[in-house]
């Protein structure tokens with residue numbers, strides 16, 4: 001059989017125009033380097049797989065088949081298994097978002113929510129406000145719908161609200177604002193309470209819909225939990241996305257949306273078109289697991305592990321990096337964000353020095369900027385690297401940076 005792996009040039013012009021905006025990401029490129037076993041990669045945002053509760057999964061999947069028989073493998077409807085929706089609603093209520101199972105749509109991870117929300121709301125040229133830098137997976141999901149990005153700068157308290165207000169004055173027609181308020185990917189920073197309140201006030205004044213993407217919310221190491229934007233939303237203008245990826249395992253591909261009925265109904269219709277539903281077996285098994293498995297204790301274990309790893313990474317950075325490199329100190333989540341002096345190109349440095357000489361990979365920051373690309377940043381993840389690798393990798397990178405910046 002002729003297995004053609006490349007698209008014949010004659011076929012390229014048959015692609016829809018939106019395919020111009022569907023391009024491989026820098027992170028995908030990075031995975032090629034990650035394949036070299038000598039490379040210490042702090043690039044990927046994978047959770048620590050040694051924390052996946054394998055025994056509980058094994059019991060739950062067996063129980064799903066035993067208790068539900070063939071129904072565990074049958075179609076079930078787009079919105080998902082009712083009991084799991086109830087369990088998610090109960091967790092959301094405990095987190096200050098009053099809702100019921102009817103307000104929950106089960107998704108193939110939060111990532112699917114980004115695609116469906118963009119499909120629902122974005123026409124070509126619509127203004128999409130987002131943090132700058134923002135989650136790369138968000139840009140990948142939004143790009144095919146051809147929004148006009150307006151990036152809002154951030155500091156250690158999250159999105160700058162004066163800058164947002166200014167942007168809204170320039171673009172009063174803006175419709176959607178995308179934010180990762182808790183332990184943002186890539187920067188690790190959290191939107192302060194004061195700014196959450198101001199954001200909701202601006203959203204009300206400008207009739208914005210807010211897409212609140214918070215897969216790291218449960219992974220707080222220190223400080224007080226801040227209210228979700230959804231909990232500050234009496235008008236139903238916030239779509240909240242949650243996920244089991246970082247608190248159970250990403251391979252489940254289970255996340256959820258909580259939104260007002262008008263928005264949720266439309267999202268469910270789009271999900272029906274996209275994939276009909278999530279895996280019945282996965283939903284039934286995880287629902288059964290949540291009946292007996294102590295998720296809160298498990299989350300505490302994950303938090304403790306990442307807290308320790310973050311402390312080790314920042315300690316080593318402090319010891320070995322030149323003082324001219326700034327790093328964020330996240331109160332949760334998986335990432336710290338480096339800022340190098342102006343003029344420093346982190347992608348070039350990685351290719352020319354960090355990879356060949358220190359065998360260290362990170363994600364160059366340029367890839368996370370929606371429009372105005374800045375090259376003097378990098379994202380480091382401490383979640384999946386073993387402790388020794390964190391020490392060795394940060395020490396080696398620090399020495400190299402000392403030579404070039406010291």
Ligand SMILES: Cc1ncc(COP(=O)(O)O)c(C=O)c1O
Pocket residue numbers: 045108109110111112135137180185213214215242243244245250254255
């Ligand atoms: C901010 C953010 N949103 C969404 C996702 C996607 O998560 P999920 O695995 O639930 O699709 C990620 C994953 O890394 C993320 O960092």
